[in-house]
Amino acid sequence: MSADTAVEICIDDVDGAVVAQECGAARVEVCAALSEGGTTPSWGALTAILARVQRLEVSVLVRPRAGNFTYSVAETDTQLADIAAVRSLSAPPDVRLGVVVGPLRADGTVDTDLLRRLVAAAGDLPVTFHRAFDTLADLSGALETLIDAGVTRVLTSGGARTALEGVDVLAGLVAHAGDRIEVMAGGGVRACNAAELVARTGVPAVHLRAGEPVVTAASSATDISYDVPRQVTAPGPVRAVVAALAEW
Numbered sequence: 001m002s003a004d005t006a007v008e009i010c011i012d013d014v015d016g017a018v019v020a021q022e023c024g025a026a027r028v029e030v031c032a033a034l035s036e037g038g039t040t041p042s043w044g045a046l047t048a049i050l051a052r053v054q055r056l057e058v059s060v061l062v063r064p065r066a067g068n069f070t071y072s073v074a075e076t077d078t079q080l081a082d083i084a085a086v087r088s089l090s091a092p093p094d095v096r097l098g099v100v101v102g103p104l105r106a107d108g109t110v111d112t113d114l115l116r117r118l119v120a121a122a123g124d125l126p127v128t129f130h131r132a133f134d135t136l137a138d139l140s141g142a143l144e145t146l147i148d149a150g151v152t153r154v155l156t157s158g159g160a161r162t163a164l165e166g167v168d169v170l171a172g173l174v175a176h177a178g179d180r181i182e183v184m185a186g187g188g189v190r191a192c193n194a195a196e197l198v199a200r201t202g203v204p205a206v207h208l209r210a211g212e213p214v215v216t217a218a219s220s221a222t223d224i225s226y227d228v229p230r231q232v233t234a235p236g237p238v239r240a241v242v243a244a245l246a247e248w
Helices: 014-022 043-050 073-088 112-122 131-135 139-149 167-177 194-201 235-246
Strands: 006-011 027-030 057-061 096-101 127-129 153-156 182-186 205-208 211-214 230-233
Touching (some): 006 182, 014 027, 027 043, 073 112, 112 127, 131 139, 139 153, 153 167, 167 182, 167 194, 205 235
Parallel strands (some): 006 027, 027 057, 127 153
């Protein structure tokens, strides 16, 4: 197949968007603080990314904090304001903006009321429901909830630790979804398993963090140092997954 399989790269570095574009990815999910599971990126990061890319879908994580996915009134207001900010951004003609959300109730079900508010706030922007979906007990039922709320796609491993481990559930979700919502596979996606994953499930898109650790070499005149390892988006893993999907 599979030039038709979209590759989405999860990034929290501005240069990562350029890497993803140059290496053949179709989309990026822009986050901050991926070491904490991801939070909403800054306005500055988003404007810098949009100044550097020409053909990508740029989905913006809207998550006001780390931790669970049950939100207070203030956190709800924050998410609505962040979505309004994303909608106000100016993107190049061939760059499409989107948002990524995942509100849950305290009982571990989708917060349908909040989800509908977030989808309405997004307007014509595509809305992705993130891997909070994988914590739900009834994935098929939850998929119907997302469809009814107007969600464009869901990122999922099929409720398993990795997408390959959840391959049978993923295949069922793809069949259940039909053309009503896109099921995007994420969780342990690598060049060595991407083609198998798509072949066994029929997912139209895969998602991965193509990161590699780096240590900045900042000088210090004292014993205080902030040189800690961090991840940046690396071209090798992006190219490898794109190539693996193009070859079968």
